[in-house]
Structures are given as C-alpha cells and as structure tokens.
Amino acid sequence: MLEVFIFATLNGLVTGLLLFMLASGLTLIFSMMGVLNFAHASFYMLGAYFAYSISLYFGFWSGLIFAPIIVGVLGALVERYGLRRVHQQGHVAELVFTFGLAFLIEEAVQFFWGADTKNYQSPDLLDFPLFTLFGQEFPAYRGFMIGISVAIFIGLYYVLTKSRIGIIIQAAITHPHTVSNLGHNVPLIFMGVFGVGSALAGVAGVIAGPVLTTFPGMAVVLGSIVFVIVVIGGLGSLAGAFIASILIGLLQSYAIASNLGMPDLLNLLGLEFGRDHPLTDLWTLTLPQIAPILPFLLLVLVLIFRPTGLMGKREQ
Amino acid sequence: MLNVTNLHAYYGKSHILQGVNFNIKEGEIVSLLGRNGVGRSTTVKTIMGEVEPQGSIQFKNIEIAGKKSFEIANMGLGYVPENRDIFPTLTVRQNLLLGQKSDASSSRWSIEEMFGMFPNLGERAEVAGGVLSGGEQQMLCMCRTLMGDPELIMIDEPTEGLAPKIVEQVAELLQEIANRGVAILLVEQKLSIALKISHRLYVMGHGQIVYEGTPDSLMAADDVRAEWLEV
Ligand SMILES: Nc1ncnc2c1ncn2[C@@H]1O[C@H](COP(=O)(O)OP(=O)(O)OP(=O)(O)O)[C@@H](O)[C@H]1O
C-alpha cells in the first residue's frame, strides 16, 4: 500500500508540475489580455512536434533547447500580428481568433506530420531507474521532468518578483497606462510575456511528448484540463494555478492508482447492490475510469462554492 | 519647450478641447487653472498621447502629436495623473524603481535622496504602496515620475483632498523641482499654491484658454476670476 502511495504521489507531482507549466503561461496571458487563449495548448503540441523532428537529426537535447525557442517566437508573432490587431474588435473577437488558431494549428500539425502517433522517445541518457523502492522502479526521465519544471519555476519566480523587468511586468498587467506614461513600452512587454508563456508551453510539450505520446489530439486532451486548472485556481492567479495544478495532478494519480471500484466504495458505506440492478453500469465503475472526469467535477464544485476560484479576486 | 497650437480632442462625439493654445518655456512654472470639467485633465492626457490629439504639440521643437505615451515619456516629458495611480501591491521602493529609465545614473534624482526629502516614504520603503495615506501616495506618485528625470513635468491636481500641512509639502517639492531646472505645468482648480509659485498662469473655460497672465495680473483681474474661477 505504501509503495502505491509513494509512486502515485511522485507521478501526480510530475503531472501537476507539467500542468502548471501550461497553466502559469495561460493565466499570465489572461491577466494581460483579459481573454483566455484557447490556442495555448496548441503551443504545447507544437513544442512536442518540433522537438520530435529536431531529435531525429540532432537528438533530444537539441530539441529541448530549440523547440521552445521556435514556439516562443511563433507565440510572439501571433501576439504581434494577430491578437494585437484583433484586440481592437473586442474580447469576443479575440476569443474566436484563439479558437480558430487552435484548429488551424491542429490541422497544420496533421498536414505536416500526419495523423498518426509519432515515435518520440525520451533520451537514452535518462533510460535507467532513478531508484527502486519495494521492487518498483522510478524512471530517471520522470525525475528529470520534476527537476526541470522546478528549476524553471524558481527562475521565473525570481525574475517576476525580484528583477526590474519582473516588477515592470507586474505593474503593466494591472496599470498599463500608468506604466506606459513612465516610459515603458507596454505592447513590447506584452509581446514578450506572450512569447515566454508560449515557450513555457513548448517546454512542457518537449518533455511530455515522450511520456504522454505525441499525436495531433494531445493539445485538446491536456488543454481542457489546463483551462479547468486556471479557472479553479482563480483567473489570473499564479499561486492559484500552482495549487490547482498540483491538486489535480495528485487527484488523478491517486484515482488511477487506487484501483478501487464503486462497489468497494459502496460497501465501505455499508451499501450493497445486486448484479441485476438497472444502474449496474454505474455501480461497477472503477475510480481509474472516473479519473479523467475528476478535474471537471472539481471545476463544477469550485464554481458552485467559490465562483472566483481558489485564489481569484472578486471582480470590481 | 512645449508649444501647443490649436489642439482639439474628442471623447466619442463630444468635442472636449476646442482649439487650445499655450506654451511653456525652459525651467518655467506654469499653471493651468479652471473649474471642474472644463478640460484641464483632457489637455494633459492629450499631450501625453492618452487621448488622440488633433492639432500640433511640439516638445523641444519635435512634433509629438501622434506619438505613443512611452515615446513621449522617454523624450523627457513627465506626467503625474490626477488619480494618484500608484501600484498598490508593489513596495514604495519598487514604485520608485518603476519610474527610473534604463540609464538612471545620469538622473538628477535618486531614490535615497527622495527618502531623505520625505522620511515618511523612506521609513516605508519596503511597505506596499497601497497602505500609504492619500498625501503620501501623492508624494510617491510625484517622486516616481521624477525618477525618470523629466525636463518638463505635468502634474494634475496634486493638492486635491489633502490637508493644508501636506499641501505645504507639495508646494515645497514643486519649488525643489523648479530649482533643479525642471519646467512644471501645474493643473489646479484652487488658486492658493498656483499664485504662490507660478511664473505664468493660463485659465481654461469650455475647452479653450480664456486668459493668460501672471499671478499679479490675475489677482488684479477680478472679472476673470469671477467669470472663470470662483464657484
Ligand atoms: N473618459 C471620458 N469619456 C467621456 N467624457 C469624458 C471622459 N473624461 C472626461 N470627460 C468629459 O470631458 C470634460 C472635461 O473633462 P476633464 O477631466 O478634462 O475636466 P477637468 O477640467 O480636468 O475637471 P475635473 O478634473 O475637475 O473633473 C468633462 O465634461 C468630462 O465629463
């Protein structure tokens, strides 16, 4: 039981940190533009595909460095020549634009790389068990995923809270006019933040591709959960996004690992149902089967009991 | 240094500035006076590029109408808005840092010097700006703009709602700014400090300049004060 718990926690952490790598950029971009970027997870997918292609010729590590840079530049261009123009037409137009972009990227990925799953592999260098516990192995690659996420977040935290540019970004998000009047080029700052946010999503794609498989539907699969996280955490709140990411990562991981079925739970409650009961399909559901809908269940609960999200501020 | 010629501005369809003309020379303290709603704030916002200008605005002989706010600020035009827009979650020191330009070393103002002048701010250097009193926020707002080392600073109603003692401090800071060779455009409704420190004054009414003079000439012009200033 203990080993199940430990491994589920570690795997939950891997997922949670990965989710936060997407959610952090999405929530930052939301606080700047006031609009959810539906194409955010598409940048994650592009990260995985670019890294796959680069890795074919130059190996995994080149992909890890160059794919996020390419994705970041693409993101900045999208902001500069797409969103900034659409922005004048209002939030609905922006929303529709990002929606369209998400479809466009998915189609483009299918066009260039095909609809099948790509054989994008983690590097041989990390192909060994990091440690063995109770006879079970924890792959080094997962340890690497945790390490790189934590390193990036610590770096970002320092830049955002301690550096001059970080302070300018914070102020520009809440008071763009005032910051502009002090001589800072706010549109350039926003483009930069959009680019870095996209690059972060790209990094997530690069390191998740080998584990979660690289296929044209990967943006939709993870994207919906990332939206849930940003809403649960409170739109615009980095701390909230962090808590919600880890929470959902762990929750899903525990649900999958628990291998409990509805009958077990109902028995725990002292209830018993016969095999021929009309709702028998429902009673025989197992927690691993329910795991994928848990985030959405949590979303509904949070929206009912705390509409602003865990750390969200009330709208004025 | 600043030459505004036939400046018009609109909010939607309402024609707010209807041909404003005035100028400020190097190192001069000039006040822009007028009743509520005549368009004084709109004038400075339009100069700053926050409201779209029509007409000519020359700063240091360069046309700035149509330029972006940050470009205008970087040319040496400082602006302190009337709403005391400090960054409430950032510390006092961070607020001041935000005012600095990238080449802060050549600035005639430094953060430590500001703290010396205003011990109230110095003691709260690491405190969030949002917890300061109204007067302290006004000081912070002015100091923040000064950190960017402007050659002309436009200050919109710095004394509004402040206690007389703080108004006195604002007046002292304005004097200090002028002493360092920075020109000032002071937007005010009350005559009190404007008469005391200004070299020249403009009075605005209904989107136009209706009077130009010195403190002495305005004091003598009872009819102007009665028609355009007194409530
Ligand atoms: N954002 C805006 N949209 C529409 N009308 C505005 C806006 N801001 C100001 N106005 C109008 O423009 C006119 C001039 O406003 P402005 O703020 O320039 O006045 P003011 O002289 O600074 O006076 P005060 O600061 O005492 O209100 C007013 O009639 C005001 O109602």
Ligand SMILES: [Mg+2]
């Ligand atoms: Mg005003």
